[in-house]
Structures are given as C-alpha cells and as structure tokens.
Amino acid sequence: MIKLNNIHKSYVMGNNSLHVLKGIDLHIEQGDFVSIMGSSGSGKSTLLNILGMLDNYDNGTYHLSGNLISNMSETKAAKYRNDLVGFVFQSFNLISFKNAMENVALPLYYKGVPRKKRNQIALEYLEKLGLKDWANHMPNEMSGGQKQRVAIARALISNPKIILADEPTGALDTATSYEVMEILKQVNDSGITVIIVTHEHDIAAMTRQIIRLKDGRIHEIIRNGELKQFQKSYMKELETA
Amino acid sequence: MFDLDLWSEIISALKKNRMRSFMTAFGVFWGIFMLIVMSGAGKALENGVLDGVRAFATNSAFFWTERTSVPYEGFQRGRRWNYETSDMDYIRDNVKEVEYLSPRLFGNQQAGNNTIRGERAGAFNVYGDYPDYFKIDRWTPIQGRLINDIDMIQERKVCNIGERVVEVMFGKDENPIGQYLKVSGVYFQVVGVIHAETRINIGGGKKEETIIIPFSTMRKAYNYGNRVYFFSVTSKPGTKVSDLEEKLKTILKDRHKVAPEDQQAIGSFNIEKEFVKFNALFIGIQALTWIVGIGTLLAGVIGVSNIMLVIIKERTQEIGIQRAIGATPATVIKHIVAESVFLTVMAGYIGLSLGVGVLEILNQILLKGGDKLFFRNPEINLTMALSALAVLVVSGIIAGLIPAKRAVSIKPIDAIRDE
Numbered sequence: 077m078i079k080l081n082n083i084h085k086s087y088v089m090g091n092n093s094l095h096v097l098k099g100i101d102l103h104i105e106q107g108d109f110v111s112i113m114g115s116s117g118s119g120k121s122t123l124l125n126i127l128g129m130l131d132n133y134d135n136g137t138y139h140l141s142g143n144l145i146s147n148m149s150e151t152k153a154a155k156y157r158n159d160l161v162g163f164v165f166q167s168f169n170l171i172s173f174k175n176a177m178e179n180v181a182l183p184l185y186y187k188g189v190p191r192k193k194r195n196q197i198a199l200e201y202l203e204k205l206g207l208k209d210w211a212n213h214m215p216n217e218m219s220g221g222q223k224q225r226v227a228i229a230r231a232l233i234s235n236p237k238i239i240l241a242d243e244p245t246g247a248l249d250t251a252t253s254y255e256v257m258e259i260l261k262q263v264n265d266s267g268i269t270v271i272i273v274t275h276e277h278d279i280a281a282m283t284r285q286i287i288r289l290k291d292g293r294i295h296e297i298i299r300n301g302e303l304k305q306f307q308k309s310y311m312k313e314l315e316t317a
Numbered sequence: 318m319f320d321l322d323l324w325s326e327i328i329s330a331l332k333k334n335r336m337r338s339f340m341t342a343f344g345v346f347w348g349i350f351m352l353i354v355m356s357g358a359g360k361a362l363e364n365g366v367l368d369g370v371r372a373f374a375t376n377s378a379f380f381w382t383e384r385t386s387v388p389y390e391g392f393q394r395g396r397r398w399n400y401e402t403s404d405m406d407y408i409r410d411n412v413k414e415v416e417y418l419s420p421r422l423f424g425n426q427q428a429g430n431n432t433i434r435g436e437r438a439g440a441f442n443v444y445g446d447y448p449d450y451f452k453i454d455r456w457t458p459i460q461g462r463l464i465n466d467i468d469m470i471q472e473r474k475v476c477n478i479g480e481r482v483v484e485v486m487f488g489k490d491e492n493p494i495g496q497y498l499k500v501s502g503v504y505f506q507v508v509g510v511i512h513a514e515t516r517i518n519i520g521g522g523k524k525e526e527t528i529i530i531p532f533s534t535m536r537k538a539y540n541y542g543n544r545v546y547f548f549s550v551t552s553k554p555g556t557k558v559s560d561l562e563e564k565l566k567t568i569l570k571d572r573h574k575v576a577p578e579d580q581q582a583i584g585s586f587n588i589e590k591e592f593v594k595f596n597a598l599f600i601g602i603q604a605l606t607w608i609v610g611i612g613t614l615l616a617g618v619i620g621v622s623n624i625m626l627v628i629i630k631e632r633t634q635e636i637g638i639q640r641a642i643g644a645t646p647a648t649v650i651k652h653i654v655a656e657s658v659f660l661t662v663m664a665g666y667i668g669l670s671l672g673v674g675v676l677e678i679l680n681q682i683l684l685k686g687g688d689k690l691f692f693r694n695p696e697i698n699l700t701m702a703l704s705a706l707a708v709l710v711v712s713g714i715i716a717g718l719i720p721a722k723r724a725v726s727i728k729p730i731d732a733i734r735d736e
C-alpha cells in the first residue's frame with residue numbers, strides 16, 4: 077500500500093537548511109491502523125504531509141498503491157488526493173461559510189458529482205457519524221468534537237484508501253478524543269488504512285502499530301503484539317515526567 | 318456552459334464579505350460611469366454644434382469687404398470699397414461653378430430702435446436678401462411664407478420676421494401675418510414668421526431678432542444704389558467651395574482695382590473649412606474621453622486586482638484546504654477568475670446603467686432648454702457600450718488571473734499552515 081524507501085526531506089530557509097527526515101524506510105499495509113509519535117519537531121507532520129502528497133520529498137522513493145509518487149504536477153496530485161486520501165486536521169479546517177453538509181460534500185464537487193446527489197451522500201455520511209441534525213449548521217455553531225466528525229465525514233466521502241489525520245484529537249478533551257478514536261477505529265474496520273499523528277500515548281495505544289520518530293529517523297516500531305510492552309514503558313514515562 | 322455550483326460558490330464567497338466586495342466593485346463602477354458620462358457629454362456637444370451647422374449648406378462661402386491694405390494702381394492703401402450689383406451679374410454670368418448666389422444689404426444698424434409698430438418698438442437686424450439665401454442658410458416658415466422671387470421682381474414691401482420680433486412687436490393673441498412694421502421709416506407687411514435651422518451667424522446678433530426683406534425692395538426704399546455689402550454663394554456639386562472662394566476673390570480684386578496680393582481687402586470664409594475644424598475638434602474630444610475613461614477604468618481594474626490579491630491572501634488557508642481535498646489548480650483559478658469577472662461585470666453593468674440614466678436625465682433637461690443650447694442629445698451608442706463590456710470582461714479576467722496564479726503557486730501544505 078504505502079512503501080517509503082530512504083526518504084529525505086530538508087526545509088530550506090534562505091541560507092539555512094533544516095534536515096528533517098533523514099532516511100525513512102516504512103511499509104504500511106492496506107487496512108493498517110498506525111500512529112506516528114515523537115517529540116515536537118521530530119518530523120511527524122512532515123512525514124504525514126509527504127504521505128498525503130501535500131508536500132514533496134527530496135530523496136528516496138514513495139510508492140502509493142503501486143504508483144511512484146514523485147515530482148508530479150499539482151493537477152495530478154490533486155486527483156490522487158481526491159481519489160486515494162482523506163485528511164483530518166487538528167484544527168478541523170472546515171470551510172467557515174459552508175454548512176456541515178456542504179463541507180462534507182465538497183470533495184465530491186471537485187469530482188464533478190451533481191449537487192443533489194452529493195448532498196444526499198453527504199447526509200448519509202453525517203448520519204453515520206450521528207450528525208444528521210447538524211447538517212444545516214455552520215461550523216461556528218458546532219463543538220470541537222462535532223466539527224472533527226464533520227471533517228472525518230468529509231475525509232470519508234470520496235471513498236479513500238487512506239485516512240491521514242494530524243493530531244485529530246489534539247484540540248479535543250479526553251472524552252471527545254475517545255469518541256473520535258472510536259469512529260476512526262470503525263473506519264479502519266471497514267478496511268481503510270488510518271494513519272494518525274499524535275502526542276498522546278493513550279491515543280496511540282488505540283492503534284495497532286506505533287511508529288516512533290527521533291531525529292528524523294524511525295526510532296522504533298511497536299506492533300500490535302508488543303503493545304502491552306509499550307503500555308508498560310508508557311507508564312514509566314508518565315512516572316518520570 | 319452554466320455551472321450552477323460554480324455560481325453558488327461565487328455568490329456565497331462574495332456575500333461572505335459584502336463590504337469588501339462592494340469596495341472592490343466601486344472602482345470599476347466609477348470608471349465605467351465616468352467613461353459613459355464623459356463620452357455622452359462629448360457627444361452631446363458634438364451633436365449640439367453639428368446640428369447648428371448641419372442645415373447649413375456645407376458648400377457655401379461668404380464674402381464682405383474691408384479696407385485695402387496695399388496701395389495699387391494709384392489708389393492709396395486704406396481705401397473703402399464695396400461690391401456692386403454688376404459684380405453679382407458678372408459672377409452669375411461667368412462663373413459656372415456657382416450654384417446659388419445671394420447678395421445681401423444690411424439695414425440701418427445704428428443703435429436704438431429701428432422698428433416701430435404703434436406703441437411697440439424694437440432694435441432688430443434688418444437684411445435685404447435674395448430668396449436664394451434660404452437655400453444656403455436654411456430657415457423654415459412657422460407661419461406664412463418665405464420671401465419669394467415675385468416679391469423681388471415687384472419690389473414688394475414685405476418682410477419675414479424672426480420669433481423674437483414677433484414677441485416684441487405683437488401681443489400674445491395677435492397674428493402677425495398681414496400686419497405692418499415700420500422699419501427705419503418704411504412700412505413693410507409681414508408675410509412670414511421664420512425659424513432659423515442653423516446657428517451659424519453672419520453679421521452678428523441673434524437669429525431670432527432678424528427681419529428679412531427683399532433685396533430689391535431694400536435697395537430702392539433706402540437708396541442703396543448699386544452697392545452690395547455682402548454675398549453668399551454655394552458651389553455646384555463636384556466643385557470645391559474653397560477653390561470657388563479663391564476664384565471669386567481674384568475676380569473681385571481685379572474688378573475693383575485691389576492688389577492681387579492684398580490679403581485683407583476681401584473678408585470671406587467657407588463652411589467646408591469650418592467643418593473640417595469642427596470634426597478635428599470632436600475627434601479630439603472623443604479621443605480624450607476614451608483616454609481619461611480608460612485610465613479611470615484601468616485604475617478601477619488595478620483596484621480589483623489588488624483587492625483580489627488581498628482576498629486571496631486572506632483565503633490562503635481556505636484554498637489550501639480545498640486543494641487538500643481534491644481541488645485542482647485549474648478549479649481554483651476558475652473560481653477566482655469567475656469571481657473577479659463577476660464583480661467587474663456587475664459593477665461595470667451598474668456603472669453603465671447609471672451612466673446612461675444620468676445621460677437620459679441630462680437629455681430631458683436639455684430638451685427643455687430648447688435648441689438654443691450648443692449641447693444636445695447626449696447619446697451613447699451600442700458599439701461603445703459593448704466594447705466597454707468587453708474591456709470589463711477582459712480586465713476582470715486579468716484582475717483575477719494574477720492573484721489566482723499566485724494562489725496556486727504555493728504548496729497546498731504551506732497554504733493550510735498559513736496563519
């Protein structure tokens with residue numbers, strides 16, 4: 077599904093160059109539920125953005141569904157994004173002057189689905205996420221958890237193969253965070269690959285694989301079976317903190 | 318191709334910020350409004366002036382005499398002289414290019430009232446004219462008839478009078494036709510009230526204050542002898558009046574022993590030359606209108622482009638999100654350009670309508686002012702309106718394209734991150 081081979085990425089600002097990703101090798105199967113962890117500035121978002129074709133990389137290869145993703149035109153990237161990827165952001169990123177239903181329907185607009193049809197599909201997705209009654213509300217009339225569910229519905233509507241979520245619970249309280257994670261779990265159960273970036277160990281513990289970044293490299297990968305082990309060390313980390 | 322989604326997208330984006338949309342549109346509105354009003358006003362001046370001369374035979378020329386400025390054949394310079402009726406006969410017989418020839422005598426032009434009727438008195442411009450005069454400088458009879466050849470031959474004491482003469486010399490309910498006026502001591506019967514079709518004025522004074530009597534009658538009644546003060550000619554079709562003017566001058570100088578090189582002795586002008594001058598003037602006015610109008614419009618368009626840039630900047634994140642969820646650069650550009658064109662054309666259309674409205678109101682006011690004004694019928698033609706619209710669409714596209722290009726030139730992730 078996703079195959080990264082020795083990915084490098086630097087940010088160049090004037091004369092300075094910041095080497096953020098220093099050779100990432102990663103293999104993610106279809107249907108995986110992965111979290112990316114690491115300290116602030118370790119390159120989690122950078123990695124996720126490259127996966128989502130929102131940003132480009134300098135060196136290495138990235139294959140998505142068998143296609144080499146490299147140096148493609150913005151138009152082609154937009155099409156790939158629309159077909160393969162759904163994004164969920166920490167700050168929800170809904171369009172402020174569109175109501176919930178219109179926000180959810182937007183990706184289908186770019187696909188050329190007629191208004192009636194796409195609004196109907198959007199309603200279905202909102203219903204799945206328990207937001208049917210909020211369809212005509214504007215984003216500023218909704219709570220953080222509701223907004224994030226709208227964002228997830230929007231990410232799902234174009235039937236993507238992957239959901240990429242950068243700190244989807246970062247702006248939410250614990251209870252709401254767990255609700256959102258429950259939804260993402262269901263999404264994953266339907267066969268969609270879910271990759272999230274998170275700071276929170278309890279959130280990460282809900283996924284089936286944890287990738288820890290450190291200094292631009294993959295420090296460790298904790299798989300399903302080792303999660304118990306992870307939880308132990310996580311408790312220890314909590315204690316030392 | 319009408320894309321309802323595109324339009325609802327655009328309308329909601331514009332509605333979201335009414336004030337900003339309004340300010341954006343205002344520059345364009347003002348530009349097109351000014352263009353229309355100025356151009357209409359220029360056209361009105363043109364119409365006003367050209368209407369005033371249109372009815373004038375454009376192939377006409379006018380001659381009078383001045384003192385000589387060069388000594389010649391024993392005559393001192395500064396000699397006063399006049400044309401004579403024999404000159405007129407000579408021209409009629411020998412100059413084939415002449416179509417109409419109309420000699421004129423001026424009545425007593427001393428200050429004070431020269432016209433009396435009972436208690437009423439007035440000072441008017443009195444001319445002795447040939448009937449052919451009406452073919453050169455058109456007048457229409459409002460009442461009665463024009464002076465004709467029979468009046469001339471019979472030397473009848475009749476006159477045509479202008480509208481102002483009627484006002485002064487007659488009561489409101491009186492019919493001037495058949496009544497008598499005493500002009501410089503001689504009674505003339507009014508046979509027609511006449512209205513000037515042109516406002517080119519020869520001999521000064523207002524045309525409404527004119528009294529015209531037959532040339533022959535005037536000559537006899539006031540003892541003018543053989544003198545002719547002034548005459549008008551028109552050239553036959555196919556001949557140039559300027560050439561005729563020169564030819565007649567040469568003949569007249571020769572007949573009156575005026576030095577051929579004397580530039581002052583004969584006063585003359587021809588309408589053809591004046592027309593050329595007028596036309597150049599109006600082309601100049603229209604050109605200026607367009608330059609100023611386009612300039613204003615351009616300023617408006619640059620304003621739109623600037624504000625679009627600001628809007629795009631404010632919406633960087635929104636555009637980034639749209640691109641993240643699948644909007645292609647082409648879609649983004651299409652939206653921004655459509656928004657810009659929509660704003661520009663709407664604003665332009667309102668400016669156009671309002672401009673035309675103002676011209677229409679102006680026109681109504683001018684119509685009330687009658688035909689004395691050198692300013693009439695401000696109009697704006699379809700070509701002009703359409704080309705203004707075309708300019709608007711094109712400028713709207715350009716105004717949108719620049720910020721649109723910029724919007725898609727940044728990476729979507731940078732756009733989303735934009736704070």
Ligand SMILES: Nc1ncnc2c1ncn2[C@@H]1O[C@H](COP(=O)(O)OP(=O)(O)OP(=O)(O)O)[C@@H](O)[C@H]1O
Pocket residue numbers: 087088089094096114115116117118119120121122123
């Ligand atoms: N567009 C950019 N231009 C320059 N430097 C950048 C840019 N984006 C990120 N960086 C830098 O690259 C490094 C990695 O950033 P990244 O956002 O991937 O970190 P992160 O792991 O997501 O951190 P956080 O947990 O704080 O979100 C940071 O030092 C950041 O300052």
Ligand SMILES: [Mg+2]
Pocket residue numbers: 120121122242
């Ligand atoms: Mg981050």
